[in-house]
Amino acid sequence: MRVLICDDEPLARDRMRRMLEKIPATLCVGEAENGQELLEMVPRVHPELILLDIRMPGMDGLQAASRLSDGDNPPAIIFCTAYDEHAIEAFKVNAVDYLLKPVRQEDLEGALSKASRINKAQMSAVRKELGEEHDPDSSEREYISARSRRGIELIPVADVRYFLADQKYVTVRHSQGETLLDETLKDLETEFGERFFRIHRNALVALDYVEGMEHKGSQYQLRIQGIAERLTVSRRHASAVKKLLQRL
Structure with a gap:
């Protein structure tokens, strides 16, 4: 993957370049100090990906x-910034990721x-979630945004196995x-x-x-594709879950 680094801090560019050197099948094709220099370089070096400061x-x-x-x-863009308040704007310009x-x-x-x-289909779904492309027949998001140690993470709803509540947080x-x-x-x-x-x-x-669904002792448990652990079905929901699975 041909990667172009754009950051106004020389030390930040050096660090990013050293990190790229540790990743197989990547090549740093250039460095830019600001947005204008970046736009001038892109037609010359043809990057597939830009690591971009804000x-x-x-x-x-x-x-x-x-x-x-x-x-x-356009090349894919990964924003690398010290500030988290620009995440929504970043995804509006088709950023693949947002790293802090x-x-x-x-x-x-x-x-x-x-x-x-x-x-492009995934990017269209991201824009739809952000309100740029409104589908009158669907109010569901295709991506769920979550704040993690990496910054703002987008999780495709189609990739979610389950949601599990624990006190005031939900684990996806x-x-x-x-x-x-x-949420x-x-x-x-x-x-x-x-x-x-449910x-x-x-x-x-x-x-x-x-x-x-399996019957283990006094409990019912679900088998989930790609996950080793089983999820317990409560007695209250067991009958409805069995009927639902029978219709699938």
Whole structure:
């Protein structure tokens, strides 16, 4: 992957370049100090991905990303910044990821992996969630935004296995692991009730990933695709869950 670094701080560019050197199949094709220099370099070095700071003198990162997004086949963008308040604006210009400084090696590797998988359909879904493309026939989000140690993370709803409530937080389990959400289980059930069903007062499960239900002693448990642990079905919900699974 051809990567261009844009940051007004030389030490930050040096650190990012050293991190890239540790990642196989990546090549740093250049460095820019601000948005204007970035726009001038892109046609010369043809990057597939830009690691972009936001606050820079002259043209900032958001302005440069907006200009790039207007072109044909723009490069993917990962924002690397010390400030978290620009996340929504960043995703409006099709950012693949939003990493908070100091960027960790494993987080950069994860963002590069995501960039290699992202496609236009996913970006369209992100814009729809942010209100730029409104589908009158659907009020559901396709992505859930969550704040993590890496910054702002977007989780595809189609990748969610289940939501599990614990006190005031909800854990969302997906293919990449677990992430905490600052949302209520009730609100999630209201929004995604066609795709998830309640098996316990603290759990919502994705219909698409249920493999079956087992009777273990006095409890019923669900088998979830790709997950070793079993989820307990409460006695209150057991009958409704069995009927639902029989119709699938």
